Structure formats: structure tokens, C-alpha cells
Amino acid sequence: MxxxxxxxxxxxxxxxxxxxxxxxxxxxxxxxxxxxxxxxxxxxxxxxxxxxxxxxxxxxxxxxxxxxxxxxxxxxxxxxxxxxxxxxxxxxxxxxxxxxxxxxxxxxxxxxxxxxxxxxxxxxxxxxxxxxxxxxxxxxxxxxxxxxxxxxxxxDWFLSQSGESFGVGADEFVVRNFDSSDGVTYLYEERFSPLTSRIRWHIRSADASVSATADYRVxxxxxxxxxxxxxxxxxxxxxxxxxxxxxxxxxxxxxxxxxxxxxxx
CATH class of the missing domain: 3.40.50.150 (Vaccinia Virus protein VP39)
Incomplete structure (x- = not known):
């Protein structure tokens, strides 16, 4: 293909x-x-x-x-x-x-x-x-x-999660988290669209030196x-x-x- x-x-x-x-x-x-x-x-x-x-x-x-x-x-x-x-x-x-x-x-x-x-x-x-x-x-x-x-x-489990969602609209569903367990701090944001059931998952290091974004259907x-x-x-x-x-x-x-x-x- x-x-x-x-x-x-x-x-x-x-x-x-x-x-x-x-x-x-x-x-x-x-x-x-x-x-x-x-x-x-x-x-x-x-x-x-x-x-x-x-x-x-x-x-x-x-x-x-x-x-x-x-x-x-x-x-x-x-x-x-x-x-x-x-x-x-x-x-x-x-x-x-x-x-x-x-x-x-x-x-x-x-x-x-x-x-x-x-x-x-x-x-x-x-x-x-x-x-x-x-x-x-x-x-x-x-x-x-x-x-x-x-x-x-x-x-359905994902939509039951709570997270820091400051600065997003009332019609948006966003879960934010972070991890520092391996010596580097990573920030995570999962932004869900109710119209498509897709999650846009953004990962970046705290110093913004690296980042990556996925966009997938759940x-x-x-x-x-x-x-x-x-x-x-x-x-x-x-x-x-x-x-x-x-x-x-x-x-x-x-x-x-x-x-x-x-x-x-």
C-alpha cells in the first residue's frame, strides 16, 4: 500500500x-x-x-x-x-x-x-x-x-479521571499530569474530543527540550x-x-x- x-x-x-x-x-x-x-x-x-x-x-x-x-x-x-x-x-x-x-x-x-x-x-x-x-x-x-x-x-474509564484543567473551556475535557521518577520531569496533557472520541496526548520535558504528540481514537x-x-x-x-x-x-x-x-x- x-x-x-x-x-x-x-x-x-x-x-x-x-x-x-x-x-x-x-x-x-x-x-x-x-x-x-x-x-x-x-x-x-x-x-x-x-x-x-x-x-x-x-x-x-x-x-x-x-x-x-x-x-x-x-x-x-x-x-x-x-x-x-x-x-x-x-x-x-x-x-x-x-x-x-x-x-x-x-x-x-x-x-x-x-x-x-x-x-x-x-x-x-x-x-x-x-x-x-x-x-x-x-x-x-x-x-x-x-x-x-x-x-x-x-x-469510559478515561472520562472518569480527574486532573488539573485550568485554562480550558467548559466544553473541553483535559487531563494533565507529570512524572519526575527517572531524573527528568515530563509533563503530560491528554485532550479529549467528545465529537470524535480521540485523544491528543502531548508529552514534553519540563525544560521543553523534547516533546511529542499522539492523536488516537479510544x-x-x-x-x-x-x-x-x-x-x-x-x-x-x-x-x-x-x-x-x-x-x-x-x-x-x-x-x-x-x-x-x-x-x-
Whole structure:
């Protein structure tokens, strides 16, 4: 396909994001996410698993260590270089492929037992047709009955958050926060549009030397379930956190497991 990637991807997915995202730097959270995948999908040893939007291999490497045959897919080659180094250092074997998640044509149809999409790696594109195409591509590469686990921020939980919102209009929803735990202070602003359900997430260092902005769609449970059905999935379960607790409206995560429906002959 032609390169029609969302304009913010190249400038956001740099060291600024990996240095500033608290969850990315938390080994306990990573371990919980990998346990979640293993428990929720109940895969056999040696199952072929795609880690979609794998980034620097944060999940790919421990999934390989858990006994799966892992392929990590990401658009950003500089992240894939870091992922390959991480894999070598861990003594694991993971295949890494550079691809746009809307076009997984480089990967054979029906070649995976499972696909995982973790840490809100969905909703990146400007139109719902483009975001739906990600799900249909995932459906294409799954074997009959193959499993899909998607983990995204719960839109309804986000709207229950409070934050410093001085200087914004009454019709705006803005959450602001900061972190200084790693020696550098980062300021975060998440600005939500009720008309599009998109969040514009701006990160900058306190001294303004680095910054990055993402612009992505967030979903309520019924919206994600509807999209999965349109893409050819049967929803198996909904969970609200990595301990597989039941989903409810105030759950921070929307973790959905689904099975690929049989293709029509």
C-alpha cells in the first residue's frame, strides 16, 4: 500500500515516548501483561504468536521465553533494531518484520495461532475504515479458530479521571499530569474530543527540550465489540485489567479476547 500513515507516528514513536511512558519502564507491568496473554489465550507450547506493534520487543522477548514462536511486527525500524538487540541479549529467538498494521500482506494467510495487540496500539488512524482494516488484516493472518487479544484504554474509564484543567473551556475535557521518577520531569496533557472520541496526548520535558504528540481514537466496550464482529471475530471474553478481572465501566483497560470465525468457502 502507499505510505498514508498517520502524520504523528514518525514524530511520536521515538526515544521521547519510550523514555517518558511510565508503564513501558515498569517490569512488573510487563510481566503482568505476558501472564495475561498466556492465561487468557490458553495456547499450546510452540504456538505461533504475532506481537503486533511490538515496539522494542518489550513483550516479544518474554513471550518467546514462555515457549511461543513469536513474530514481532512494527512500523518503526529503529524500534525493531532495539528489539533485535534485546532478543540477542536475552538469548531468545524472535522474528521481527517491519510492516504497516493496515497491510500485513508480507505475512502468509492463516499462519498464526494468536495475535496480540497490547498497550493501546489500536485506533491510530484517521478514519474508522482504516482502523477496521487493521482488524481485518489480523483476521487474515490467523489460522481457523485462531485467537486475538486486544488491550486498549477504556474510553469510559478515561472520562472518569480527574486532573488539573485550568485554562480550558467548559466544553473541553483535559487531563494533565507529570512524572519526575527517572531524573527528568515530563509533563503530560491528554485532550479529549467528545465529537470524535480521540485523544491528543502531548508529552514534553519540563525544560521543553523534547516533546511529542499522539492523536488516537479510544473506544467503549460496545464499539470495540461491534468492530470485531465486522472484521470476522467472535468475542470470547472481556476483562478490565491484566489480572483478568471482569470488565466494568470503570475498568482502566478494555481487554478483549476473540476467535477468528471460519472463513466462507
Amino acid at each position: 502507499t505510505d498514508s500513515r498517520a502524520g504523528w507516528l514518525d514524530t511520536f514513536f521515538t526515544h521521547v515516548y519510550t523514555d517518558s511512558d511510565l508503564e513501558l519502564r515498569d517490569p512488573a507491568t510487563t510481566e503482568a501483561m505476558v501472564r495475561c496473554v498466556s492465561s487468557a489465550l490458553d495456547l499450546s507450547p510452540g504456538a505461533a504468536v504475532m506481537d503486533l506493534a511490538c515496539g522494542t520487543g518489550r513483550h516479544s522477548v518474554p513471550l518467546s521465553a514462555a515457549g511461543y514462536r513469536v513474530t514481532g511486527v512494527d512500523l518503526m525500524e529503529h524500534y525493531l533494531c532495539q528489539a533485535r538487540a534485546r532478543t540477542r541479549d536475552a538469548g531468545q529467538h524472535v522474528e521481527f518484520v517491519q510492516a504497516d498494521m493496515r497491510d500485513l500482506g508480507a505475512l502468509p494467510q492463516g499462519s498464526f495461532d494468536a495475535v496480540v495487540s497490547l498497550h493501546t496500539s489500536f485506533g491510530f488512524f484517521d478514519t474508522e475504515d482504516e482502523n477496521l482494516s487493521v482488524l481485518t488484516q489480523i483476521r487474515r493472518v490467523l489460522a481457523p479458530g485462531g485467537r486475538f487479544l486486544i488491550d486498549v484504554m477504556n474510553r 473506544y467503549s466496550a460496545h464499539e470495540l465489540i461491534s468492530m470485531l464482529a465486522r472484521a470476522g471475530f467472535d468475542v470470547l471474553g472481556l476483562h478490565g485489567d491484566y489480572d483478568l478481572s471482569p470488565f466494568h465501566v470503570h475498568s482502566p483497560h478494555l481487554i478483549c479476547t476473540a476467535a477468528a470465525t471460519p472463513r466462507e468457502k
